Amino acid sequence: MDIYLLEAILNGILLGGVLALLALGLNLIFGVIDVVWIAYADLVMCGMYLIYYLYAEFNWPFLLACVAAIAFVGVLGILVHVMIIAPILGTAPINQLLATGGLLFFLQSFATLLFGTDFRNIGVRLPIIRFDSIYISSARLLAFTVAVAGAVALYFFLKRTFVGTAIRAIAQDRDIVGLMGVDQRHIYLVTSAIGGALAGLAACLLILQYDVHPFIGNTFGPLIFMICVLGGLGDMIGGFVAAFLMSQIIAIGGYYFSTELSYVFAFTFFIVLMFLRPHGVLSR
């Protein structure tokens, strides 16, 4: 096989890891408790800016900056729930999409106002792994590993712990779960905090590969929503499969054609699959 094609496929797998990591928290919020945060990728952007400032401007150690970012975006997640989602939880679901759409505008513009439109880079470059004549970015390998670990941890958390079970129960019926002795407000808060923290985790790994700018959310936002839907909402394994399908289309399409066309293929693939398999790629 063509060595460059092989490299494209390998990098596609690693891009899939990045996308799967981004989709992880969204799959918990959107997939499991069925709340739409259209501004999810912009919360990741907030985390990236925090790490950039703590690490590059205030000289914190990188790992400490990461912990701070995870906590910060976790708190942002709680704020999004309390201030935006909770008041409209009982109304038509489309309102959640529209209200968090307002949040998307707010976060992007506020970031522009505070930080300008410059692309900022923390200046940390992880080494490139050379494997025969194939080059692999170790930052992507790390993101891939964390995504796998995160998905497994989330899976067991949802299946094996009381809070996880309560989260799955609230997804099935928001009202009945109260009769079973679960405080819904508490569970929504916990889930939003975890979802936000996962966005913060994604920010830690993205900052190693991408420059941060106010509109970085637009690069990933639509894609990760589609991955959650393609994988079947709330299905962590399906989400992984969908992330890899999309990233392979993007990688191979980009190799044979151009980057833009590869995204055209990916989005068309999403539309077609929505018609063919509306409950996810792995659904029966």
Place this chain on the structure above:
Amino acid sequence: MLAILLAALATLPQVVAPYFMHLLIQILLWGFVYTSWSIMGRFGFVSLGHGAFMGVGAYVPALLWNYFGVTPWIGIPLGISLAVVLALVIGYPCFRLKVVGHYFALVTLALGQVVMLSIVAARDVTGGSLGFTPKAVGYSWFALQFPQKVYFYVIALALWFGGLAVWYWVDRGIGREALDAISEDEEAAATIGINVIREKLRVTVISAALTALGGAIYGQYMMYLNPETVSGIAVSLQIVFAAIVGGTYTALGPTVGALLTISLNEGLRVAFGTNFIGAANTIYGVLLVLFIIFMPRGIVGMIEDATKRGWRIKPL
């Protein structure tokens, strides 16, 4: 009342500066596009991909004009036809397979991205992200190009009135009851004999066709097209949000949305200069969140409610 409004709008070009003329044309054109969106949006079919129709409507006549010398009088109907085909290709399977709510929003979002990225990808023909400039020939009815703003003011005004007329036509038509029923409960609507797919397709096609027409005239007026500004995700979202802020369920709501968002943008730009890039959208974003939470019927909707209640603000 209407006569006074018409007279006022007709005398405006004589008294205002070109800059305000430009703003007025923008408000009328965008007001028309927002109204077109709300023709389907008001029934709960929230499309996040109207940039697709606008982009097709704008690019087809411009490309035909530059490469083949085809007059926009033919190019614009062709662009609208293509937008309608696109609406049918996406709309039919969506409605057939009951892709609704935020799933429908995501499918249309993907459609908008497909069109925008296709325009960028075909950069040899369309100029890609650098944009596309139709060949200018000066004053010409054949090319539908007028250096004087007053012509486009009249065109935009006519378009806007036309858009309102279509809005009322849909509102008063028999299909309106059917669509209301569908937006309440599709299954129940189908059991009382409503052809759900046909009714939904009808408003979708009307909405897409008008949006494409708006895109075409916008292109003819601006004489510059850019995939981001006529077709990107930002445009699609801008259409949705401006319509909602103004009021999706009333005829004048989307126009008020256009008036408010464009004046806010320009006002802040003039007040703060370019030092505060993003200030307008920051305020805009906060307003959107507040609107959805506290007055989902928009400004005009709220005023209507208030007049009915005799201006008492109902406690939440």
